[in-house]
Structure formats: C-alpha cells, structure tokens
Amino acid sequence: MAPKPALRWVSTEVLGTYISGQHLQWVHIVSLSIFRTFADSFHSLRPEKPWVTKLSSAGLVYLHFGRQLLTHLTQLKEGDRQLDVLFDKLYENFVEEVDAIDNGISQYDGEALYAVSTTLSARVGHLNPHWNSKSQDTEEGFRKAMKMVGEEFLDRLEFYQSSWLPARAVVEEAVKARHQVDPSGEVVLFSQGGCPWKEHLFSLEKDLKVESPIKFVLFSDQNGQWRVQCVPAGLHTFQNR
Known part of the structure; x- marks a missing residue:
C-alpha cells in the first residue's frame, strides 16, 4: 500500500511514490527524500544536464533511478542512445514541471493573465479531501492520484518511444544526408511525409554541430505531391530563417 503522507499530499509525493513502486524497491529512498531538505538541481548533480530547476523529491528520485525505471518499462538496454534521449525528454516534459510547481517556481515573471487549473499537480491536489469533508482520510x-499519475507517465513514455523517437530518427537521417540533397547543406529531404520535424531539427542541429543553419525541408504528402517548407527562426515564431 502506498505510504500516507501526513496532512495533505502533493504531486511530487505521488510521482515519487509511483516511480518507487515499479517493482524496483525504492520506497525507502522516497520516504527519505520527502522529508529531506535539499537545494540541488539536475545541473548541480549532473553538470552535463542543462536543467537548473530545484529538485523536488520526485525529481531527486527520477534523477537517481529514472534510467532504471525506463529500462524496466521499455526493455531498452543501458547504454542505448534511445534510453538517454527518453530519460532527458521525460524529465524535461513531465517531471520538471512537478519539481517547479512543488518549489513555487513560476514559468514567467509578473502576474498571470489567466488561471490554469488542469495541470498534473492541480489535478492531484483536487483529489485531497475538502477542508470541510466529514472524512479527512487521504488514502x-x-x-x-497514484493511478492517474502512473497512467499519464506511461502514456507520455509510450508516445515518446513509439512516435516521438521514430520522428527524431527520420529527421536525424535527413540532417546527416543533407549534403547529398544540396551541396550547401541547407536543404533536407525527409523519407516520410507528415513527420513532426521542427523540434527535432533544432535539437539535432545542436547535437550534430550543424554549422550552416538548415533553411528548407522537402517531403511528399499523402497524395504523393512534393512539399517545401521554410525553417522558422525559432520553435515558437513564424519568422523564417
């Protein structure tokens, strides 16, 4: 049975306990980390990682045991490059949010323009008893909350492994072969149309140390017609390079 934290629990305890409960015998680590004071980040403990958000107990457990969890769930072997990519992606797009919210770190400066009440942390919080409920049993x-967090974690993992990683492979293949498409190296040709490419392209340009920025992508659509798209200047802008 999951441990019952004193008073009210939050998403970091739920996620940390979920990770610890995957038949890997980490419950004692979670119990210690929930009540331990620390100020480390991924970057301070693993300098090769870029994330400087202060770790919650969930992030601390994920840092030390996340790779073991992912090998257990995906059957990927230690040393597999795909395991490295999945480990980083799930922290960046799942666990870091919990770390930040638990530590009161805002995404932005200034007052929010609207309220967001459907984040993972918010939905976990909604499962606590109401202050005036007759029963204050949190079990x-x-x-x-454990079931919800576990299902969402597995859903994200399944997406990244079965859809996101194959898309990355398509883009990586195209980037590496770009000089065969055009001597300038500024044009890439995707072997499959419909592949989400922008996030992967920006990431792979850094990873592969592409010196001349890629400006155009070519691919065929579902009707066999050729398409050309300009590469934007950034992931969240409509301005082209």
Whole structure:
C-alpha cells in the first residue's frame, strides 16, 4: 500500500511514490527524500544536464533511478542512445514541471493573465479531501492520484518511444544526408511525409554541430505531391530563417 503522507499530499509525493513502486524497491529512498531538505538541481548533480530547476523529491528520485525505471518499462538496454534521449525528454516534459510547481517556481515573471487549473499537480491536489469533508482520510484519494499519475507517465513514455523517437530518427537521417540533397547543406529531404520535424531539427542541429543553419525541408504528402517548407527562426515564431 502506498505510504500516507501526513496532512495533505502533493504531486511530487505521488510521482515519487509511483516511480518507487515499479517493482524496483525504492520506497525507502522516497520516504527519505520527502522529508529531506535539499537545494540541488539536475545541473548541480549532473553538470552535463542543462536543467537548473530545484529538485523536488520526485525529481531527486527520477534523477537517481529514472534510467532504471525506463529500462524496466521499455526493455531498452543501458547504454542505448534511445534510453538517454527518453530519460532527458521525460524529465524535461513531465517531471520538471512537478519539481517547479512543488518549489513555487513560476514559468514567467509578473502576474498571470489567466488561471490554469488542469495541470498534473492541480489535478492531484483536487483529489485531497475538502477542508470541510466529514472524512479527512487521504488514502483513497492518494490511490486515485497514484493511478492517474502512473497512467499519464506511461502514456507520455509510450508516445515518446513509439512516435516521438521514430520522428527524431527520420529527421536525424535527413540532417546527416543533407549534403547529398544540396551541396550547401541547407536543404533536407525527409523519407516520410507528415513527420513532426521542427523540434527535432533544432535539437539535432545542436547535437550534430550543424554549422550552416538548415533553411528548407522537402517531403511528399499523402497524395504523393512534393512539399517545401521554410525553417522558422525559432520553435515558437513564424519568422523564417
């Protein structure tokens, strides 16, 4: 049975306990980390990683045992490059959010223009008993939260492994072969159309140390017609290079 934290629990305890419960015998680590004071980040403990968000107990457990969890769930072997990519991606797009919210770190400076009440942390918090509920037993809500967090973690992992990673492979192949398409190296040709490419392209340009920025992508659509797209100046801008 999942441990029942004193008073009210939050998403970091639920996620940390979920990770610890995957038949890997880490419960004692979670119990210690929940009540331990620390100020480390991924970057301070693993200098090769870029994330400077202060770790919550969930992030601390993921840092030390996330790779073991992913090998257990994906059957990937230690040393597999795909395991490295999945480990980083799940921290960046799942666990870091929990770390930041648990530590009161905002995404932005200034006052929010609107409220967001459907984040993972918010939905976990909603499962706590109401302040005026007759029963203040948190056990049932904690189990529901564990199930919800576990399902979302597995859903994200399945997406990144079965869809996101194959898309990355398509883009990586195209980037490496770009000089065969055009001597300038500024044009890439995707072997499959419909592949989400922008995030991967920007990331791979850094990883592969591409000196001349790629400006155009070519691919065929579902009707066999050729398409050309300009590469934007950034991931969240409509301005082209």
